[in-house]
Amino acid sequence: MNARQARHVLTGTRIRERRLSLSLRQADVARAAGISPAYLNLIEHNHRPAGEALVDRLADVLGVPSEELAEGREEARIAALREAAADAAKTRTGPAPELDQAAEFLARFPGWAGALIANARRAESLAGQLVDLSDRMTQDPYLLTTLHEVLSAVTSLRSTASILSEGGEIPDDWRMRFHENLNQDSLRLSNTAQALVRYLDSFETEGSVYSPQEEVEAWMASGLAPIAEAAELASDAAKSLAAQHLARFREDADLLGDADLRVAAAMTRDPVALAHALSVPLDLVMRRLAILRPAGFERAGLLICDGSGSLILRHATDGFPLPRPADSCPLWPLFQALGQPHTALSHQVVTPEGRRFDTISMAMRTQRRSIGGPVLTLAQMLILPFDPERSAMREDALPIGPACRICPRDECDARREPSILAPLPS
Numbered sequence: 001m002n003a004r005q006a007r008h009v010l011t012g013t014r015i016r017e018r019r020l021s022l023s024l025r026q027a028d029v030a031r032a033a034g035i036s037p038a039y040l041n042l043i044e045h046n047h048r049p050a051g052e053a054l055v056d057r058l059a060d061v062l063g064v065p066s067e068e069l070a071e072g073r074e075e076a077r078i079a080a081l082r083e084a085a086a087d088a089a090k091t092r093t094g095p096a097p098e099l100d101q102a103a104e105f106l107a108r109f110p111g112w113a114g115a116l117i118a119n120a121r122r123a124e125s126l127a128g129q130l131v132d133l134s135d136r137m138t139q140d141p142y143l144l145t146t147l148h149e150v151l152s153a154v155t156s157l158r159s160t161a162s163i164l165s166e167g168g169e170i171p172d173d174w175r176m177r178f179h180e181n182l183n184q185d186s187l188r189l190s191n192t193a194q195a196l197v198r199y200l201d202s203f204e205t206e207g208s209v210y211s212p213q214e215e216v217e218a219w220m221a222s223g224l225a226p227i228a229e230a231a232e233l234a235s236d237a238a239k240s241l242a243a244q245h246l247a248r249f250r251e252d253a254d255l256l257g258d259a260d261l262r263v264a265a266a267m268t269r270d271p272v273a274l275a276h277a278l279s280v281p282l283d284l285v286m287r288r289l290a291i292l293r294p295a296g297f298e299r300a301g302l303l304i305c306d307g308s309g310s311l312i313l314r315h316a317t318d319g320f321p322l323p324r325p326a327d328s329c330p331l332w333p334l335f336q337a338l339g340q341p342h343t344a345l346s347h348q349v350v351t352p353e354g355r356r357f358d359t360i361s362m363a364m365r366t367q368r369r370s371i372g373g374p375v376l377t378l379a380q381m382l383i384l385p386f387d388p389e390r391s392a393m394r395e396d397a398l399p400i401g402p403a404c405r406i407c408p409r410d411e412c413d414a415r416r417e418p419s420i421l422a423p424l425p426s
Contacts, residue, residue: 011055013107014069016044018062032061078102079321081113082406084120124324146196153189157182212237214324216245217314245313249291256280256288265294269390271360271382272344282344283364286382290315299385303334307377317383319355323403330414331400334381337361341377348386348394352401352408356386356393 019029030040034057042048050058052066059066085097098105106113160181164170170178215238256278264274271289275282290302301317309328316322321329328335333347341363350356363379386393401407404417 011050011069012043012046012048013104015040015050015058015062017108018064018069019044022062024062029058029061033057077106077113077117079323079402079406080117080120081106083324084116086405143196146192149192150189150196153185153192156185157189160185212241213312213314216241220245220315249287252284252287252291256284258292258294261285261288261292262294265289265296269296269384282360283362283380286360286362286380290382297384301383303332303381303383305334305338305379307338309335309338312378317357317385319351319353319385320357320383321351321400321402321407323406327403327405329400329402329404329407330416331398331412332381333359333361333398334379337363337379337381338377339363341365348391348397349400350397352399356397358384358386358391360384 019026026040026044027037030037033040033054035054039048043050055069056066059069062069081102082099085099085102160178164175164178164182219238219242260278261274264277267277268274271285272282274289275285278285287302289297290300293300299317301320302313302315303311304313305311311328314322323329333345333349337343337345342365343362345361347359347361348356349359359381361379361381363377365375365377367373367375399409399412401409401412404412404415405419407415407419409415410419
């Protein structure tokens, strides 16, 4: 299966599976959608693409939202399946997983695919927690000090109790002193143990599937709930991250109100022109467009990284290839912006599946404390799905991908490790 076929395999298979589940004949569905049964047969077997208008008509006939039949929203899950297969291949023998059938497997068995992805993520999360706990047990100064305090209190209690029980006749004044020591040591042990329990409770729970960043990203994808609902996040780290992001978003909203942005966004799709018209910084406009998503920007996404290139916020759009938080594609324009601060960079990017996106990237530098303080850099990339009615297809589109390990682009100067996937045909 080549890359072009992979783009449509989910659509065709989903149409077929939905039709069969409703016990509808191919001829009846084709007639209702205004196409021939032969063409529908080609679509269902992934030999012909289905345009958006046709997918909409088929979705109406089959009684499902068109998004349920589209392939773009599942690209991240396909990448997750491939990562799960790669991890499994490291620890097992026998036939290798059929990576070129990942899309077909996801379309035909979404429940099994979801279970496999969830188990892979849980295994990765538990492995990460084990490493984190091991590091804390051996390196965390607070934990080491607290454990030493507990052991010290227990040793003191045992020594005093041993003297009282085995020391024979003890003068009353000394007995009173030992009793006082027992009381003080028991209080010290109780307070220290309670503090230790509270500290251990702040570790990620065993049932947590996501890292704190992934947990916050999933929460954001559900609709940016009010700050009170951030308390429902599982880990303390996720709650803290969510509070920081929400504080920034609310500060942005105070600087650029919803109504003003919606009115301006109706006039132009150019973020730079929007910033000029509203007399506000471009980075503010980029964040507000990605969070508010006004008309014309309903599927806008946003990536933010710090000066080290580490992603600190991933609020991407459907179909844009996102790896796990600790990995990324070095060809993303986001990272190019780090070397050209305060300059807007416009790029059109294309994924291995052939999906195009228009991007605006910009890095900002700040020196908050004093003239001698550290210079901090943040880079942002606004992601807009390609719309042929609003922008032209550029010949210099930048080929990007997810992480190198699950990217099929064999001819890539930025590759840093071999891919587990078969290379794209030239």
